Amino acid sequence: MVASVNASRFEGVTMAPPDPILGVSEAFKADSHESKLNLGVGAYRTEELRPYVLNVVKKAENLMVERGENKEYLPIEGLAAFNKATAELLFGADNPVIKQQRVATVQGLSGTGSLRLAAALIERYFPGAKVVISSPTWGACFHHLNLYVKLSQGVPWSEYRYYNPKTVGLDFEGMIADIKAAPEGSFVLLHGCAHNPTGIDPTPDQWEKIADVIQEKNHTPFFDVAYQGFASGSLDEDAASVRLFAARGMEVLVAQSYSKNLGLYAERIGAINVVCSSADAAARVKSQLKRLARPMYSNPPIHGAKIVANVVGDPALFNEWKAEMEMMAGRIKNVRQKLYGSLSAKDKSGKDWSFILKQIGMFSFTA
Amino acid sequence: MAFRSAMLGRVTRRGSDLGARWMSTWWRSVEPAAKDPILGVTEAFLADPSPDKVNVGVGAYRDDNGKPVVLDCVREAERRIAGNLNMEYLPMGGSIKMVEETLKLAYGENSEFIRDKRIAAVQSLSGTGACRLFADFQKRFCPDSQIYIPVPTWANHHNIWRDAQVPQRTFHYYHAESRGLDFAALMDDIKNAPDGSFFLLHACAHNPTGVDPSEEQWREISFQFKAKGHFAFFDMAYQGFASGDPEKDAKAIRIFLEDGHHIGIAQSYAKNMGLYGQRVGCLSVLCEDEKQAVAVKSQLQQLARPMYSNPPVHGAVIVSTILGDPELKKLWLKEVKVMADRIIGMRTALRENLEKLGSPLSWEHITNQIGMFCYSGLTPEQVDRLTNEFHIYLTRNGRISMAGVTTGNVGYLANAIHEVSKSA
Numbered sequence: 001m002v003a004s005v006n007a008s009r010f011e012g013v014t015m016a017p018p019d020p021i022l023g024v025s026e027a028f029k030a031d032s033h034e035s036k037l038n039l040g041v042g043a044y045r046t047e048e049l050r051p052y053v054l055n056v057v058k059k060a061e062n063l064m065v066e067r068g069e070n071k072e073y074l075p076i077e078g079l080a081a082f083n084k085a086t087a088e089l090l091f092g093a094d095n096p097v098i099k100q101q102r103v104a105t106v107q108g109l110s111g112t113g114s115l116r117l118a119a120a121l122i123e124r125y126f127p128g129a130k131v132v133i134s135s136p137t138w139g140a141c142f143h144h145l146n147l148y149v150k151l152s153q154g155v156p157w158s159e160y161r162y163y164n165p166k167t168v169g170l171d172f173e174g175m176i177a178d179i180k181a182a183p184e185g186s187f188v189l190l191h192g193c194a195h196n197p198t199g200i201d202p203t204p205d206q207w208e209k210i211a212d213v214i215q216e217k218n219h220t221p222f223f224d225v226a227y228q229g230f231a232s233g234s235l236d237e238d239a240a241s242v243r244l245f246a247a248r249g250m251e252v253l254v255a256q257s258y259s260k261n262l263g264l265y266a267e268r269i270g271a272i273n274v275v276c277s278s279a280d281a282a283a284r285v286k287s288q289l290k291r292l293a294r295p296m297y298s299n300p301p302i303h304g305a306k307i308v309a310n311v312v313g314d315p316a317l318f319n320e321w322k323a324e325m326e327m328m329a330g331r332i333k334n335v336r337q338k339l340y341g342s343l344s345a346k347d348k349s350g351k352d353w354s355f356i357l358k359q360i361g362m363f364s365f366t367a
Numbered sequence: 368m369a370f371r372s373a374m375l376g377r378v379t380r381r382g383s384d385l386g387a388r389w390m391s392t393w394w395r396s397v398e399p400a401a402k403d404p405i406l407g408v409t410e411a412f413l414a415d416p417s418p419d420k421v422n423v424g425v426g427a428y429r430d431d432n433g434k435p436v437v438l439d440c441v442r443e444a445e446r447r448i449a450g451n452l453n454m455e456y457l458p459m460g461g462s463i464k465m466v467e468e469t470l471k472l473a474y475g476e477n478s479e480f481i482r483d484k485r486i487a488a489v490q491s492l493s494g495t496g497a498c499r500l501f502a503d504f505q506k507r508f509c510p511d512s513q514i515y516i517p518v519p520t521w522a523n524h525h526n527i528w529r530d531a532q533v534p535q536r537t538f539h540y541y542h543a544e545s546r547g548l549d550f551a552a553l554m555d556d557i558k559n560a561p562d563g564s565f566f567l568l569h570a571c572a573h574n575p576t577g578v579d580p581s582e583e584q585w586r587e588i589s590f591q592f593k594a595k596g597h598f599a600f601f602d603m604a605y606q607g608f609a610s611g612d613p614e615k616d617a618k619a620i621r622i623f624l625e626d627g628h629h630i631g632i633a634q635s636y637a638k639n640m641g642l643y644g645q646r647v648g649c650l651s652v653l654c655e656d657e658k659q660a661v662a663v664k665s666q667l668q669q670l671a672r673p674m675y676s677n678p679p680v681h682g683a684v685i686v687s688t689i690l691g692d693p694e695l696k697k698l699w700l701k702e703v704k705v706m707a708d709r710i711i712g713m714r715t716a717l718r719e720n721l722e723k724l725g726s727p728l729s730w731e732h733i734t735n736q737i738g739m740f741c742y743s744g745l746t747p748e749q750v751d752r753l754t755n756e757f758h759i760y761l762t763r764n765g766r767i768s769m770a771g772v773t774t775g776n777v778g779y780l781a782n783a784i785h786e787v788s789k790s791a
Contacts, residue, residue: 009563009598010654013508016665019459043455051455058450065449068442070435072427073643076403109492109675116674125397265456266680287400294403295526296499296674297492302644303681 042196042362043265044230044328052328054263056321060310071302076290078107078271079305085312086256086271090225090239097246101279104286106272106293107300110265111226111257114272118222118253120292121274121285122187123155130186131155131222132179134162137189138196138224158182163198163365168355170200176213184218192225192254193238194361201231201360207241211248221245222253229261231361233329235322246275258308260362261325269304332362404522405762412760420758421780423771426574426739427643428608428706431773436706438641440698444688452684459668459676461490461649462683468690469649472606472613473620473632480624480653487663488651489671490678494604495523497633497650501600502531503670504652504663505565514600515556515566517541519764521574524567524602538566541576546732546744548578554591563596570603570632571616572738575766579609579737585619589626599623600631607639609738611707613700629653636686638739639703645682710739713772717741720781728788741767749787757783 018026024040038049046052077083083105087098097103108114122129137159160182161174179188190210195201202210214221223242229235245252257270272289276282293300311317340356347353356364408424422433430436460466466488470481480486491497505512514528517540528535538560539552557566568588573579580588592599601620607613623630635648650667654660671678689695718733733741745753745765753759759780761767772780 009509010652010659010663013659013662013666015662016669051453053450053452053454057454061449061452065445068437070437071441071642071644072435073637075406109679112672112676113674259456263454266454266677268675268677268679281397284397284399288397290403291400292530294495294523295530296496297646298495298523299644299646301492301646301679301682303679 044260044263044362047331052263054321054324056311056317056324057263057307059317059320060307063310064306069306074107074299074302074305076294076299077105077286078300079302079309081309081313082107082269082305083271085309087273089235089312090228090242090254090256090273091246091275092236092239092243095243095246097275102276102282104274104276104282104289106286106289107305108255108270108272108293109268109297109300110259110270111224111255112270113268113300114255114257114270115224116296117272117289117292118255118274119155121289124288124292126185126187128156130183131157131189132160132182132186133157133189134175134191134195135159136163136197137191138226160188162195163200168352168365169358170202170206172202172206172209176209179210179213179219180217182217182219186217186219187222187253188214188219189222189224190241192223192228192242193240194227194231194363196226196361197363198365199359199361199363200365202241204240204244207244211245211250214245215248215250220251220253222255224255226255226257227260227361228256229322229325230329233326233333235261235325249277251276258304262308262311262321264304264307267304267307268301269308336364408760408762411754415758415760417758419779421760421771421776423759423761423767423769423780425768425771428638428641428739428770429773431709431775433771433773433775436641438699438702440689440695440702441641441685443695443698444685447688448681448684452680454680457490457677457680457683459489459671460664461678462680462687464687464691465647465683466490466649468687469634470651472690473603473617473634473651474624475617475621478624484657485654485660486651487654487660487667488649489664489667490683491633491648491650491671492675492678493637493646493648494602494633494635495527495648496646496678497635497648498524498527498602499531499674500650500667500670501631501633501652502528502533504667506531506533507670508666509565512565515560515564517567517569517573519575520567520569521602528567536560536564540573541578541742543744546578546742547735548580548584550580550584554587557588557591557595557597560595560597563598565598565600566592568599568601568619570601570606570619572605572609572740574604574738575740575762575764576742577736577738577740578732578742580619582618582622585622589623589628592623592628593626598631599628600633602633604633604635605638605738606634607700607703608707608710611704611711613639613703624653629655636682639706640686640689640699642682642685645685646679647682647686710769713769713774713777714741716774716777717769717772717781720778721785724781724785726785726789739768739770741769743767743784745784745788752787753783757786759783 028038044052087103087105091098108117160178161171164171193201228238231238242254252275254273259265274285276285311321336356340353343353412422428436470486470488474480491500513534513536515536515538516524518537519541538556539549542549571579606616609616631652633650636642652663654663689699714734718730721730743765747763750761750763750765
């Protein structure tokens, strides 16, 4: 074997830090104790603590195999049937923003990929504009924006207060004050429902006030909707916050993910939607999102998109999906109830555990 | 400003669906992006009602009936996994099994580098994703470096390194007069580049020209790279698809490995396994030792996270199912050869047809070139004539996708090419 020629130019490559979330799962796996519990996992589990593949997904996959569809490249913006279905799911098929063709929808690599496309759009067209993020927010999101910032040096960010440890609830005044204090024209990252990691969502009334201050400061709302249907069990109810903003005629960015609500975690299926004030603007924005996606991965993966399109496009499958989602959300609510009941009974300190019931979605932020 | 505040006052009423719309001006400065030149060809083709129309712009394999193909080995793999796949997130680096099998294809079944764990490798979003990850990695860890890109190349290569903010230089590659390789100029460019430069090389079946260096020429290139301490990044999108034999198509890479280079490779299953829309590929970087490979892999994963967190599972499991099963792998190798042979057959047929028509020009290059594409040497004006007069669709650089050529249309195509070029 000939001696290697280049003294490595990658000498300076240090070991990247371990992922904080994955680290929990790794430690869990390594633990041999019989009573071990993994409450770090950000994926749905059944009563038996098994991963769950939805029945509608299995049916859709089998249908796809039977049909023998081909594997041609999707267009850069993704599967048309998926894009139509996902926008309608989010806004409602009769929503004026859809009827007026004011939504630029591009299939993305789940929530992460959709956020990334939006971040790249912001960096390109609003250089120097700030993104304000809730404190806390999805750990990886923080990382992602952080990493993306390091990579691109383009998107400055800061935090707005969100979690109030005293009430184990929303620091609403803090949130409003910080959004108000952000420079005019900032992008405000909001969780559409089932805030990750706190499980604390604003009330409808509070959403109105948040929209007020965003309009007042000429900010752009940027929703991350990773749990539509998964929070309350109802797709429409969980989209209420987004629809409220759209109804005001605001221009809104919305990232969607089907990882949790359709259990399609590993298929990486989601979308970025940009609600614009005109159909012309939406067309231009869509073209630029495509331009950003092309040098990342050319066109998005087909499999997850077809599953979603098949499930949403078939009335029987769609209804079955809604039922499975209610079941999953229901189990979570049930467990919250049980946990609350058990803690209240066992804990003699008088501590108020009701935050477990008030919080919503997959996560609970404990005091 | 006052007007705007007044408008604001009017629109910020709670909960009501107002007729007055919030007149945001966020996206005013967003111009429409330029249309993708390749996709535009397909769109125009689809819109054409002519029964004679031919699409030789398409960069995807077609059978002799002009239909897309899903390989039998893929159908079988899909049957096995449909409805049975656990959908849990893959690790950030993707499917370990898929990556293992993929490295064997590139580096060799019994590669010492695999055995010694010196390769940092992650599943990627097909070839594009692999190139992009590498470009981002290059930017982060060699921030002062540039990338040398051949002329011509797949258009998206320029987009990729540009969006990764790595400055680009070009090097001579295609020789228009001979429709072959401009070897002398290529070697000059290699010599004149600053020591330790990064070069993008097509491992086989160069896109869009179909012109590959000979084995001899690859050895000379490798030797010169050694002298200059250059870094070779191979984009291998057509392994197996070029000659029909994956081992043969990896020859350039094996030469560089033998000569001791630490290379990077982007691999794709889009064409050779027909998994286009599934977006399955792999990025690998050969390192000095296992420790470095672990560090590099961790950094590649860090770069992938803000793009998509972890890669899609379905295509990866199709690949690992096929390559992990000796029977299915054998079937795959057979099917790849069928595809490559059909293309080679069409090259021969097209050339023979043109020669029979008495064309004054040389069409040797059609059979000298290899892979999916043929750089015909037709001018943009001649291409326009092909499209407007004959309903034949191809990109204006004269690139013909041989995959779009069939026994049914090769005569018509030859005729048309002859018509537009005979008085050249």
